[in-house]
Amino acid sequence: MKRTTLLLALICAVMSTSAQSEQFDIKAYGEFIANGYDFFVDNNEPYPISIKINFDLTNLKSKDKNGTVYVIPAHSKRQLTNSLAIINKVKAYKYSYKTFFNKGNHHKTLYDENHIYDLPFKKGEEYLLFQGYNGKQTHQNENSLDFSMPMGTSITAARGGIVTTVIVNNNKTCFKPECKQFNNKITIYHDDGTFADYAHLKFKGSTLKKGTVVKQGELIGYSGNVGYSDGPHLHFVVYRQEIQDRHTIKTKFKIDSGDTVQFLKEKENYKKGY
Ligand SMILES: [Zn+2]
Incomplete structure (x- = not known):
């Protein structure tokens, strides 16, 4: 199967011109598949990253709801997040999106209270x-x-x-x-x-x-x-x-x-x- 890679976004944290600030070495990208797109994230950081990708869709259906938070493990490649499916193949389809991300595992609420x-x-x-x-x-x-x-x-x-x-x-x-x-x-x-x-x-x-x-x-x-x-x-x-x-x-x-x-x-x- 022929796959087309679309580089969606090379993501860096907010960078200031004068201050040295925290940056995250991660990459989010979509790939065209038979009936839509799969979205992947690479995390090159030595800690997990949490990411949310909110889509605005035309003639496409998303597997997960906007607001879903995905956790990408440390040092991992091609972690599948969301997928989009074309609803009607003879009609035009398009998407736009916004990403939100931060370090850490968003879902992990328990920690060692006795350390x-x-x-x-x-x-x-x-x-x-x-x-x-x-x-x-x-x-x-x-x-x-x-x-x-x-x-x-x-x-x-x-x-x-x-x-x-x-x-x-x-x-x-x-x-x-x-x-x-x-x-x-x-x-x-x-x-x-x-x-x-x-x-x-x-x-x-x-x-x-x-x-x-x-x-x-x-x-x-x-x-x-x-x-x-x-x-x-x-x-x-x-x-x-x-x-x-x-x-x-x-x-x-x-x-x-x-x-x-x-x-x-x-x-x-x-x-x-x-
Ligand atoms: Zn203080």
């Missing part, structure tokens, strides 16, 4: 958690943590996983939400489907590469004050990513000698003695 995280800095050090979960300054309705620490403090992985994003080329700082686009950060994908962001790292504050596997406690970069920030600190957040919404998660940490495990509280100092 115990390490404090994200070196053994023997102690820092103030100046803003905690749902903090009034910038963490409203968000389970994020801000550790106050000097520029260049060594940051270690609170939990092991696969490095999915390393952005360390930004060097602009301002205390306005629009400066979020300049946040330097490392993102790590965990084996339960959650992600962790380590943000505001210093300019060129990491040499890690996407796809690298890091262990809990391993050095990943150096803290800074870049992006939406009003002083040197580390912003740490764990989340589950749906195609549109992000659900941030409270996590338990080992503190002091490592024998005590608890959720961290704002305005407390935390020492890593392990």
Whole structure:
């Protein structure tokens, strides 16, 4: 059977001219088949991608409804998503479409609630958690943590996983939400489907590469004050990513000698003695 490949879209995340931002290496494409089209996605990223393809159709019938979210596994090619069938072959037919996508498995709502995280800095050090979960300054309705620490403090992985994003080329700082686009950060994908962001790292504050596997406690970069920030600190957040919404998660940490495990509280100092 002769197949014609139609390259539908080479998809990249929103790219800004001035800021280095997150990009996804995925490709969505349609192929003409006997009575319509099949739509495939290649995902070259080391983590799953969720994608929605909404069609506007003339004389074509879609297998799935608009709004269906497909999950494309990490490092996978030719994952079949939707198919279109021609309704009346003697009449003209056409389609247009919009794609929406994000990292993570949209359908995976369960995660390991009992995982115990390490404090994200070196053994023997102690820092103030100046803003905690749902903090009034910038963490409203968000389970994020801000550790106050000097520029260049060594940051270690609170939990092991696969490095999915390393952005360390930004060097602009301002205390306005629009400066979020300049946040330097490392993102790590965990084996339960959650992600962790380590943000505001210093300019060129990491040499890690996407796809690298890091262990809990391993050095990943150096803290800074870049992006939406009003002083040197580390912003740490764990989340589950749906195609549109992000659900941030409270996590338990080992503190002091490592024998005590608890959720961290704002305005407390935390020492890593392990
Ligand atoms: Zn923060």
